[in-house]
Amino acid sequence: MVYQQIIAEVKENIFYITINREQKLNALNKEVLTELAHAIKFATQSDEIRGVLLTGAGEKAFVAGADISEFQNYSLAEGKELAKVGQTNVFDAIENCPKPVVAAINGFALGGGLELAMACHIRIASENAKLGLPEVTLGLIPGYGGTQRLTQLVGKGRAIEMITTADMITAEKAYRIGLVNEVVPQAELISKAEEILNKIKQRAPLAIASAIKAVNSSLKNNVNGFDIEIEEFAKCFQTEDFKEGVGAFLEKRKAVFKGE
Known part of the structure; x- marks a missing residue:
């Protein structure tokens, strides 16, 4: 456009x-x-x-x-x-x-x-x-x-x-x-x-997206924000960014996130 x-x-x-x-x-x-x-x-x-x-x-x-x-x-x-x-x-x-x-x-x-x-x-x-x-x-x-x-x-x-x-x-x-x-x-x-x-x-893109979704859910009457947070928290564990973030922390280096 x-x-x-x-x-x-x-x-x-x-x-x-x-x-x-x-x-x-x-x-x-x-x-x-x-x-x-x-x-x-x-x-x-x-x-x-x-x-x-x-x-x-x-x-x-x-x-x-x-x-x-x-x-x-x-x-x-x-x-x-x-x-x-x-x-x-x-x-x-x-x-x-x-x-x-x-x-x-x-x-x-x-x-x-x-x-x-x-x-x-x-x-x-x-x-x-x-x-x-x-x-x-x-x-x-x-x-x-x-x-x-x-x-x-x-x-x-x-x-x-x-x-x-x-x-x-x-x-x-x-x-x-x-x-x-x-x-x-x-x-x-x-x-x-x-x-x-x-x-x-510099932060993990997929985690940021999950955080925005969870925070927004706190203001919606038709959803349980705590349940959304649990779901989004769990989803992070299956991302490559989670592995990279934890690996970087343990190895004392700066994480390089790819949004995967």
């Missing part, structure tokens, strides 16, 4: 995805979501990719929200389909991706932009970032998992406050309440995300 709205490239086993609509503050439209869905599917299936770095073009915005003009006249059925398709193909796909996805939040992460960041496994924010879910100012609520993921990350009280007031918060406050993992100067944002991914690259 030839991308028009995003830039995607693999460098040293890291898949860089940049939403490239700087003049529109990288707002999400149908085309962006379609391309993101394709890119995440590619990352999921590629043996070469060990991690994903997701960011927005420029220094003003990660993603400033959804492109409101596309759905201003939608009916109930159309609104439901918009949320369902987006959640399934993009936001849930990111959350369930077996490769760690790090969001490098450069500037505004509002509405669908914050929902996109929350779907990622790790969030690093620049000091100038502003985060919020302003949907109620449009007579809407978050529709891409925002009510669920924000509550999981910061708790019910803070989630309801952020959503019902529609207030933006600073990167520093986002860090204090657990919405982002770290806050760094803008100039260090990408390098910090790369630092984390480069560390992850």
Whole structure:
């Protein structure tokens, strides 16, 4: 697929995805979501990719929200389909991706932009970032998992406050309440995300995928997370990576994992 709205490239086993609509503050439209869905599917299936770095073009915005003009006249059925398709193909796909996805939040992460960041496994924010879910100012609520993921990350009280007031918060406050993992100067944002991914690259890929699946299961009401953990733990024993990891430990050398 030839991308028009995003830039995607693999460098040293890291898949860089940049939403490239700087003049529109990288707002999400149908085309962006379609391309993101394709890119995440590619990352999921590629043996070469060990991690994903997701960011927005420029220094003003990660993603400033959804492109409101596309759905201003939608009916109930159309609104439901918009949320369902987006959640399934993009936001849930990111959350369930077996490769760690790090969001490098450069500037505004509002509405669908914050929902996109929350779907990622790790969030690093620049000091100038502003985060919020302003949907109620449009007579809407978050529709891409925002009510669920924000509550999981910061708790019910803070989630309801952020959503019902529609207030933006600073990167520093986002860090204090657990919405982002770290806050760094803008100039260090990408390098910090790369630092984390480069560390992850050295670990066993299949074990990382199992860990993501097990952690995600802790938040699902219809599954027993402890049972999933037991299953994923057991699966690790039949991998070549397990043999390599144990062998390297006993031989006091650095392990070389192949994802097998």
